Amino acid sequence: xxxxxxxxxxxxxxxxxxxxxxxxxxxxxxxxxxxxxxxxxxxxxxxxxxxxxxxxxxxxxxxxxxxxxxxxxxxxxxxxxxxxxxxxxxxxxxxxxxxxxxxxxxxxxxxxxxxxxxxxxxxxxxxxxxxxxxxxxxxxxxxxxxxxxxxxxxxxxxxxxxxxxxxxxxxxxxxxxxxxxxxxxxxxxxxxxxxxxxxxxxxxxxxxxxxxxxxxxxxxxxxxxxxxxxxxxxxxxxxxxxxxxxxxxxxxxxxxxxxxxxxxxxxxxxxxxxxxxxxxxxxxxxxxxxxxxxxxxxxxxxxxxxxxxxxxxxxxxxxxxxxxxxxxxxxxxxxxxxxxxxxxx
Amino acid sequence: xxxxxxxxxxxxxxxxxxxxxxxxxxxxxxxxxxxxxxxxxxxxxxxxxxxxxxxxxxxxxxxxxxxxxxxxxxxxxxxxxxxxxxxxxxxxxxxxxxxxxxxxxxxxxxxxxxxxxxxxxxxx
Numbered sequence: 111x112x113x114x115x116x117x118x119x120x121x122x123x124x125x126x127x128x129x130x131x132x133x134x135x136x137x138x139x140x141x142x143x144x145x146x147x148x149x150x151x152x153x154x155x156x157x158x159x160x161x162x163x164x165x166x167x168x169x170x171x172x173x174x175x176x177x178x179x180x181x182x183x184x185x186x187x188x189x190x191x192x193x194x195x196x197x198x199x200x201x202x203x204x205x206x207x208x209x210x211x212x213x214x215x216x217x218x219x220x221x222x223x224x225x226x227x228x229x230x231x232x233x234x235x236x237x238x239x240x241x242x243x244x245x246x247x248x249x250x251x252x253x254x255x256x257x258x259x260x261x262x263x264x265x266x267x268x269x270x271x272x273x274x275x276x277x278x279x280x281x282x283x284x285x286x287x288x289x290x291x292x293x294x295x296x297x298x299x300x301x302x303x304x305x306x307x308x309x310x311x312x313x314x315x316x317x318x319x320x321x322x323x324x325x326x327x328x329x330x331x332x333x334x335x336x337x338x339x340x341x342x343x344x345x346x347x348x349x350x351x352x353x354x355x356x357x358x359x360x361x362x363x364x365x366x367x368x369x370x371x372x373x374x375x376x377x378x379x380x381x382x383x384x385x386x387x388x389x390x391x392x393x394x395x396x397x398x399x400x401x402x403x404x405x406x407x408x409x410x411x412x413x414x415x416x417x418x419x420x421x422x423x424x425x426x427x428x429x430x431x432x433x434x435x436x437x438x439x440x441x442x443x444x445x446x447x448x449x450x451x452x453x454x455x
Numbered sequence: 456x457x458x459x460x461x462x463x464x465x466x467x468x469x470x471x472x473x474x475x476x477x478x479x480x481x482x483x484x485x486x487x488x489x490x491x492x493x494x495x496x497x498x499x500x501x502x503x504x505x506x507x508x509x510x511x512x513x514x515x516x517x518x519x520x521x522x523x524x525x526x527x528x529x530x531x532x533x534x535x536x537x538x539x540x541x542x543x544x545x546x547x548x549x550x551x552x553x554x555x556x557x558x559x560x561x562x563x564x565x566x567x568x569x570x571x572x573x574x575x576x577x578x579x
Contacts, residue, residue: 167576234498257499259463261572268569282489282545285460288571293579295563295572297465297475 166314170263170290172366173312177264180424181243183416187407190274191216191245193308193336194445195403199395208403215336215397216249216307222391223334223449225303229255233303237261237326239291240309244271244284250305251283259296261289292318294326302331310337310376314368320379330454333385336393339446340370354442357433364430373446385450394438397445401435456549456570458511462503464570466556466563468578476507477554479514480562485548491541497530499544512543519543 184192188208195211196218226232232254238247241260244267251258262268271286289295291306292315304327313319323333340350340358349355358370373390380388407413408428417428437443466474505524512520519539529536553562554570561578564571 164576170573235502257459259460263573265566265569265571269567272568281487282457282459282492282495285457286569287456287460287464288569288573290573293467293574295464295467295570297463300463 166292169312169314169366169368174263174265176366176423176427177242177262178266179421180427181264181267181270183420183424185243185270186416187413188212188404189245190243190248192242193246194397194400196393196396197399199398201399208400211400212245213249216246218393218396219307219334219336219447219449222389222447223332224387225332232256233301233332235301235328236303236305237294237296237301239294239304239306239323240312241267241271241286242309243267244274244286246305246307247271247284247286248275248278248280250303251280252278256283256302258284259301260284260286261291261294262286263288263290292322294322296326298325299328300326302328304331304333306333306335306337308336308338310335311339311365311367311370316371316375317379320376321383324380324383324385324452327452329452331452333380333450333452335376335446335448337376337446337448338370339373339376339444341441341444342372342374350442354440357437357440357442361430361433361437364426373444373448376446376448380448380450384453386453388448388450390449391447393445393447394443398438401431401438405431405435456565456568457545458508458515458547459499459503459544460570461511461549461554462508464554464572466554466558466561468556468559468561468574471556471558473558474556476504476511476557477563478557479511479549480553480555481515481549482553483549483551484515485550485568486546487548489541489545491538493530493537496537496540496544500527500530500540503544508543512547515543515547515549517543517547 181192189212191209191212193212193215195208196215197211234254234256236247236250236254236256236258238244238250238258238260241247241262244260247258247260250256260271262271265288268286268288275281275284287295291309291313304323306323310319323335327333340354343349350358361367373392377388377390408417408431417425434443461477461479464477466477468474506522509520509522520543525536548568549565550568552565554565555562
């Protein structure tokens with residue numbers, strides 16, 4: 111099964127570039143936001159082309175099985191939020207409250223996107239795209255007194271998400287369905303807030319993913335995407351360096367990820383759909399302590415024995431964690447936030 | 456799956472122009488009590504497609520709702536109506552069954568209360 115899931119990463123190299131060390135991209139995102147003028151530049155080819163539909167099905171089955179197998183052990187050790195914590199750059203995180211950092215990640219994302227706390231203007235209908243076991247959904251529903259739908263490919267996650275909602279008295283505010291982010295089962299223009307927290311990296315067709323996010327957003331609604339990207343390409347580059355691509359391929363294999371794109375690819379997609387107030391941020395420095403902490407938890411007695419009991423997919427995912435650290439340290443992997451608003455009618 | 460959720464789901468199979476509302480095939484309905492919140496009901500009422508909602512409630516075995524959307528003034532003080540509205544919207548759960556695309560007849564299974572809305576390869 112694992113062999114069948116080695117994905118074609120659909121390389122689009124037009125020759126290798128003999129640059130060393132890896133070039134610094136000329137458009138670098140600082141941790142402060144930058145507003146983008148609405149220009150219609152087109153995406154590089156590797157993002158435009160979508161995966162074939164049968165490889166998409168295989169990918170989706172892999173994702174569902176990975177999370178069916180792994181969600182329990184993650185929740186056991188890390189709790190209900192399946193995303194990075196947000197830390198002050200360069201801070202000492204030994205003894206840190208990582209769960210508090212995960213909450214902070216949600217709050218910083220809302221702040222970045224300028225979501226109003228004023229009850230008259232706060233979101234009432236929210237969709238959590240790639241909801242995991244529903245941590246964000248429940249948090250946002252509780253925070254805003256809103257109604258939240260969560261969608262996931264994993265039936266195990268949807269069931270657990272519902273059980274947690276029931277246990278937390280949120281059963282009338284949140285609900286979860288097994289559904290595909292690339293074909294969301296909702297009519298157009300539904301949601302005041304469209305939330306995608308660390309799910310974008312699983313989407314094999316980024317243009318379609320973004321199109322669906324925009325379709326289901328209500329006029330005047332906000333879209334927030336927090337996701338892993340690769341570094342932006344320099345002006346003379348058509349692709350990443352071969353060593354960078356190789357690193358990403360190994361991570362893709364273990365985490366059921368399709369081809370990566372860059373933060374500016376997302377920005378261009380939103381621009382092409384005429385979204386407004388597009389902002390992007392680079393939060394790589396703010397999540398740097400997270401992976402060492404996850405590795406630390408895997409090396410505790412509880413973590414280690416849980417892994418041994420979990421399954422091959424989870425173990426494989428665990429073994430690849432140092433590659434994430436390498437990717438962050440070498441500037442290949444970026445942790446990005448992109449926020450924008452759908453024009454009001 | 457509550458009827459509040461059903462009122463927001465549609466079939467987006469390729470080529471389907473009217474995928475809402477989904478028909479319901481019932482195998483098992485469960486009633487789960489939830490505390491009534493009048494303000495919530497007043498806020499949500501304008502967002503509900505009433506015909507779809509009352510038809511769905513009927514399919515689930517609950518026939519107390521009016522077929523036509525009532526005047527919003529009933530939400531002010533008609534406790535009987537509010538209770539029935541609350542019950543149908545939030546307390547009836549389709550545990551096992553299916554949601555059916557109104558155009559193609561394709562069934563989306565509902566298991567343990569969770570709808571599976573994944574499309575097949577040839578439906579996208």
